[in-house]
Amino acid sequence: MRPFFDDFDDLPKYFTNWTTDYLNDLDTSEYPFPNTLWHVKPVKEVALKSTAMVVVGVFGIFLNTIILIILIKNKWLWTASNYLIGNLALADLLNLLICPWFMLVRDFYQNYVLKNFGCRFEGFLQATLLLASVIAVMMVSYDRLAAAALTSEARITKAVAPKLIIAAWIIPFGLSLPWMIKREYMERQWLDFLESFCVEDLKVLGIYWHFILLLLVWIPLGVMVVTYGTIMWRLEWSARELASRGGGQTVSRARTKALRITACVLITTAVCRIPYTIMLYWRNNLNNEINAVEGGYEIMWFTANYLMYVNSAINPLIYGFTNVRFRRAMDRTPGIRCFSFGSWCCICATIQKKHNTADQNNEERVFVIDTNLKANRKISRALKNILQINKQTVELSVPKDELTKPTKLTPLKMEQI
Known part of the structure; x- marks a missing residue:
């Protein structure tokens, strides 16, 4: 909250020509509060913003919890890549559990009611959890790049992944310390009102805001553009190389899927972070006057913070629910299988599966003769197999006195030859 006496032209006449230092040393208890008192915002606005935040919070907490439960209960998912996804889910879960309520309380009250604890830890916790989530996203992006376009030596191993995760929490903790050190809770008693606010050291945090903005928005967005762009280039090159040899259908399908995921990741990141x-730039260019933060900037402040939490709620859908192995594990994990996530959580996967099935049915079949040492002497069995010719295998029997052994016809796909 900005001090109420920044613009002396709007102050009462008895404050005219007084300096800021003089006001800070002044016994304000002898003077009325020089601004409009409203204490708490209207009930309708409080209810609307609270509902919007609860919807995103509950949705994101539920999905991130599902990801963590699946990883804990299914040891066959304990790979380096899934460790990184689990770390991302943990960071988003803590972010949605803790930070939105600080934001709502700060927005609803005219005074800073979070007192000294909130002033010291609000910015620190929010910056730590958001930075931890950003680093987790960048590690997942790099892991996908290494799997798709780099050598096996460049991939994150199962032994290295825990060390990277620990570092991904220590680094944000250290980077967020200025929010704890350079903020101070203050109170000022007026004749008719006790004013409370949280003051930032603008000489330090004014510059540090831009550094945090670089870490929260532009670096992760740039990393995603580079990693997913490289993956798309690699898949496109592989598809063209194989197409020149008469194949490449599998790579083409992977390229289409990667394109959808890339578009989803980049659009979501841009919309939620820009x-x-x-x-921030609007804040730095505000006029130094009373109530400058009201109106359009106030709406932008809430929207920008709200979209950051929306991003944390959507991440499980992008990085977890689009994974086939995760969806299969969802329908096998006790306590989660009742939701049948694997059946409905990803419509694109269902459409792709039907498309692949149709392609398989249209493939020409090539029959390879395989001998079977055990003869089947029942003519009825042979007739039954002939009538049911659509089965994957057809067994033909021969008379007993013939020396020829029975044969087994097995259809094979062209790709297997």
Whole structure:
């Protein structure tokens, strides 16, 4: 909250020509509060913003919890890549559990009611959890790049992944310390009102805001553009190389799927994070006057912060539910299988499966003769197999006195030859 006496032209006449230092040393208890008192925002606005935040919070907490439960209960999913996805889910879960409520309380009250604890830890916790989530996203992006376009030596191993995860929490913790050190809770008693606010050291945090913005928005967005762009280039090159040899259908399908995921990741990141940049530059260019933060900037402040939490709620859908192995594990994990996530959580996967099935049915079949040492002397069995010719295998029997052994006809796909 900005001090109420930044613009002396709007102050009462008895404050005219007084300096800021003088006001700070002044016994304000002898003077009325020089601004409009409203204490708490209207009930309708409080209810609307609270409902929007609860919807996103509950949705994101539920999905991130599902990801963590699946990883804990299915040891066959304990791979380096899934460790990184689990770390991302943990960071988003803690972010949605803790930070939105700080934001709502700060927005609803005219005074800073979070007191000294909130002033010291609000910015620190929010910056730590958001930075941990950003680093987790970048590690997942790199892991996918290494799997698709780099050598096996460049991939994150199962032994290295825990060390990277620990570092991904220590680094944000250290980077967020200025929010704890350079903020101070203050109270000022007026004749008719006790004013409370949280003051930032603008000489330090004014510059540090831009550094945090770089870490929260532009670096992760740039990393995603580079990694997913490289993956798409690699898949496109492989598809063209194989197409020149008469194949490449599998790579083409992987390229289409990767394109959808890439578009989803980049659009979501841009929509949810770029407004935070707009908000920060708007804040730095505000006029130094009373109530400058009201109106359009106030709406932008809430929207930008809200979209950051929306991103944390959507991440499980992008990085977890689009994974086939995760979806299969969802329908096998006790306590989660009742939701049948694997059956309905990803429509694109269902459409792709039907498309692949149709392609398989249209493939020409090549029959390879395989001998079977055990003869089947029942003519009825042979007739039954002939009538049911659509089965995957057809067994033909011969008379007993013939020396020829029975044969087994097995259809094979062209790709297997």
